[in-house]
Amino acid sequence: MLWACLHFPDFSLQLALRASPTAQPTIVTTGGNQPEVLSCNPQARRYGITPGMLVSAAIALAPKLVERPRDPVLETKTLEGAAAWAGQFTSTVSLAQSDALLLEIEGSLRLFGGLQPLLLQLGRDLADLGYTAAIAVAPTPAAARLLARAGMDTTIADIAALEPALAGLPLCLLEQPKDVIRTLGLMGVHTLGECLALPRDGLARRFGQALLDELDRALGRLPDPRAPWAPPSRYKAQLALPAPVQETEPLLFAANRLIQELAGYLRTRQAGVTRLKLALRHEDHRPTIVMLGFSVPCRDPRRILTLLRERLANVILPERVEAIVLESAETQPLGSRNLSLFPEDRLPEEERWLIIEHLRARLGPESVYSIVSHPDHRPELAWRCCEPGTSTASAVHARRPLWLMEPPQRLRSDSGLPMLGTKLTLLAGPERIESGWWDGEDVQRDYFVACDAAGVSFWVFRERRADKAWFLQGVFA
Amino acid sequence: MVPALELVLSNPAVWRGDQYAKVAVESIPTGFAELDAQLPGGGWPRAALTELLTSRRSIGELRLLVPALARLSMDDKWLVLVAPPHRPFAPGFESLGVNLSRLVVVETRSDGESLWAAERCLRSGSCAAVLAWSGPRTPLRRLQLAAEEGKSLGVVFGSTRSAAHPSPAPLRIQVSTVRGRLELQIIKRRGGGWAPPLSLDIGCPALPVHLELDPKAASASRVRSARPLPYRRVPHGLA
Numbered sequence: 001m002l003w004a005c006l007h008f009p010d011f012s013l014q015l016a017l018r019a020s021p022t023a024q025p026t027i028v029t030t031g032g033n034q035p036e037v038l039s040c041n042p043q044a045r046r047y048g049i050t051p052g053m054l055v056s057a058a059i060a061l062a063p064k065l066v067e068r069p070r071d072p073v074l075e076t077k078t079l080e081g082a083a084a085w086a087g088q089f090t091s092t093v094s095l096a097q098s099d100a101l102l103l104e105i106e107g108s109l110r111l112f113g114g115l116q117p118l119l120l121q122l123g124r125d126l127a128d129l130g131y132t133a134a135i136a137v138a139p140t141p142a143a144a145r146l147l148a149r150a151g152m153d154t155t156i157a158d159i160a161a162l163e164p165a166l167a168g169l170p171l172c173l174l175e176q177p178k179d180v181i182r183t184l185g186l187m188g189v190h191t192l193g194e195c196l197a198l199p200r201d202g203l204a205r206r207f208g209q210a211l212l213d214e215l216d217r218a219l220g221r222l223p224d225p226r227a228p229w230a231p232p233s234r235y236k237a238q239l240a241l242p243a244p245v246q247e248t249e250p251l252l253f254a255a256n257r258l259i260q261e262l263a264g265y266l267r268t269r270q271a272g273v274t275r276l277k278l279a280l281r282h283e284d285h286r287p288t289i290v291m292l293g294f295s296v297p298c299r300d301p302r303r304i305l306t307l308l309r310e311r312l313a314n315v316i317l318p319e320r321v322e323a324i325v326l327e328s329a330e331t332q333p334l335g336s337r338n339l340s341l342f343p344e345d346r347l348p349e350e351e352r353w354l355i356i357e358h359l360r361a362r363l364g365p366e367s368v369y370s371i372v373s374h375p376d377h378r379p380e381l382a383w384r385c386c387e388p389g390t391s392t393a394s395a396v397h398a399r400r401p402l403w404l405m406e407p408p409q410r411l412r413s414d415s416g417l418p419m420l421g422t423k424l425t426l427l428a429g430p431e432r433i434e435s436g437w438w439d440g441e442d443v444q445r446d447y448f449v450a451c452d453a454a455g456v457s458f459w460v461f462r463e464r465r466a467d468k469a470w471f472l473q474g475v476f477a
Numbered sequence: 478m479v480p481a482l483e484l485v486l487s488n489p490a491v492w493r494g495d496q497y498a499k500v501a502v503e504s505i506p507t508g509f510a511e512l513d514a515q516l517p518g519g520g521w522p523r524a525a526l527t528e529l530l531t532s533r534r535s536i537g538e539l540r541l542l543v544p545a546l547a548r549l550s551m552d553d554k555w556l557v558l559v560a561p562p563h564r565p566f567a568p569g570f571e572s573l574g575v576n577l578s579r580l581v582v583v584e585t586r587s588d589g590e591s592l593w594a595a596e597r598c599l600r601s602g603s604c605a606a607v608l609a610w611s612g613p614r615t616p617l618r619r620l621q622l623a624a625e626e627g628k629s630l631g632v633v634f635g636s637t638r639s640a641a642h643p644s645p646a647p648l649r650i651q652v653s654t655v656r657g658r659l660e661l662q663i664i665k666r667r668g669g670g671w672a673p674p675l676s677l678d679i680g681c682p683a684l685p686v687h688l689e690l691d692p693k694a695a696s697a698s699r700v701r702s703a704r705p706l707p708y709r710r711v712p713h714g715l716a
Contacts, residue, residue: 352603354603355555355598356555359594363583367584368582368583369581370577370581370582371566371580374567382567382568383566383567389578391567391580392578393576394571400569400572402540402543402566402573403561403565404564404566404569405564406563406564455654456535456536456654475535476540477536477537477538
């Protein structure tokens with residue numbers, strides 16, 4: 001077993017910062033009557049703000065400070081989002097407390113081409129999500145967790161090398177009650193190494209079995225089962241913006257963070273999204289809902305983002321946006337595509353649909369369509385709109401024009417011949433079309449191919465009923 | 478020809494007005510041999526913009542493209558009609574061999590949207606051909622660059638009035654009709670040179686008309702209809 005621990009230092013602060021590319025001075029505060037600063041970013045530190053300070057004092061130092069009360073529920077949810085994303089790397093992901101993920105990666109090494117490529121990709125993808133994390137790899141989950149909490153990006157593959165590697169770590173990294181750590185400190189025991197050197201029975205008598213068990217689990221002497229975390233059936237994540245915005249670009253930046261996470265989730269579930277819902281939350285208004293539809297299941301973050309950009313260009317926001325919520329409304333299974341041995345000339349199916357989705361996002365879904373023949377003799381009913389790519393071939397037709405006039409254009413007539421500017425010459429016909437008496441739209445017409453003085457050919461008909469008028473039905477173009 | 482003149486003409490230093498440099502351009506045959514012979518690459522240039530200029534709309538310029546469209550529609554890329562002037566008639570396209578499952582019609586509300594859509598389609602690389610109907614001030618340069626990038630056959634239908642103005646499209650053809658035939662004059666092509674005017678038969682129906690307009694005219698306009706094809710017996714066992 002080989003465990004990678006992803007530890008997100010100052011997770012609550014990272015949540016506040018990841019929605020925007022530029023960091024404002026930001027603090028995370030405790031709630032209550034006299035809130036204190038829990039953590040602050042370097043921009044806030046520059047003003048002299050330190051953790052533990054009263055929020056009122058911090059605001060006095062930096063008036064434009066962004067303050068965020070800590071929200072443990074949101075933190076857990078966000079961590080679960082990250083766990084859903086991490087499922088693409090391994091089938092065993094588990095949450096460790098509120099700010100770390102444990103990934104069992106031994107089984108995935110071959111797929112990713114070794115440990116280094118895997119760690120590199122993890123690091124790169126985490127940056128796309130907007131997180132910074134210490135990634136430590138060790139044979140036991142507890143050891144990986146201790147190393148990552150110490151902020152060490154180390155890899156220890158051998159269980160024998162574990163004890164010397166852990167020996168230098170401070171005791172405060174252990175998940176033990178504060179007074180245990182303090183008492184040990186008073187005894188002059190500050191590191192794990194010093195603690196391990198003490199006689200085991202005395203240690204157990206004085207501090208309880210829990211301390212020994214934790215040390216044993218870290219060193220692999222005791223089994224340490226971890227409950228695997230199962231991804232939910234639908235993805236939903238929320239991201240609060242550092243300041244309310246009206247412009248598209250900051251919204252897209254924040255949405256991209258969630259889209260990257262969604263893509264990881266979709267890879268985990270081997271699915272593609274067909275409908276995606278983005279809710280833009282306002283302070284005093286109902287959320288603006290943006291729905292994105294995909295013709296074929298999709299999990300390419302670039303494609304989702306391009307489409308969203310087009311869509312947002314047409315959305316009128318009633319108010320500034322405070323937070324965004326991304327939800328996968330409909331997903332479908334989507335296997336991964338095999339790479340071909342030879343460079344392919346054929347266009348991948350999803351690529352082909354990209355332009356259609358793109359046009360639809362901007363122009364509206366009904367503005368982009370295809371046409372199909374319908375078995376009816378009446379020209380007005382001989383065609384239908386349909387989804388692009390779904391037209392089926394029908395029987396060979398007689399000669400028909402390329403353009404259809406809707407509705408037929410009435411023509412003047414001169415001594416029984418139709419006029420369109422000049423008198424038209426009839427070239428072929430008549431072709432009698434009498435149909436539709438059963439549905440109330442019956443026609444009785446004689447169709448001719450006609451041409452004008454310049455030789456442009458038209459499809460005209462003469463009504464066989466009533467006034468025997470001439471109409472222009474189509475242009476051969 | 479006088480042998481001495483022939484000798485002079487065979488000299489590589491002599492350039493003749495009707496010559497044009499054969500350039501290797503990836504092309505799609507037009508379906509008209511006379512036209513192919515005049516086009517560098519032997520057809521409509523892929524990855525470039527082509528301008529078809531007519532004095533008025535729908536005189537047959539679309540028919541000129543349809544053989545190429547039919548061929549392109551056998552592939553898996555889209556054929557896009559951006560803001561066509563009339564409703565494209567499915568049986569009409571189908572009767573000329575166009576595979577409709579590749580045809581996409583895009584309707585727009587303004588010239589700006591049409592331009593945007595045409596540019597996007599050309600650039601996307603997933604459209605084999607994009608047909609657009611230009612206004613007087615369509616920025617063709619953007620479309621040309623997009624066509625180059627997306628390796629797509631871009632066709633813009635314009636007006637003869639703009640024939641005298643310079644255009645970034647590498648191929649410009651002026652189209653007119655004379656007695657049911659299409660008269661083509663290549664204004665500009667890659668490789669240069671003067672191209673002789675072409676007259677193409679785009680398959681205008683020459684079927685006889687038998688029509689009784691009124692009793693007086695009837696005798697004059699009555700033409701015998703084409704005889705129906707004799708019924709062919711299919712031997713047993715082959716049907």
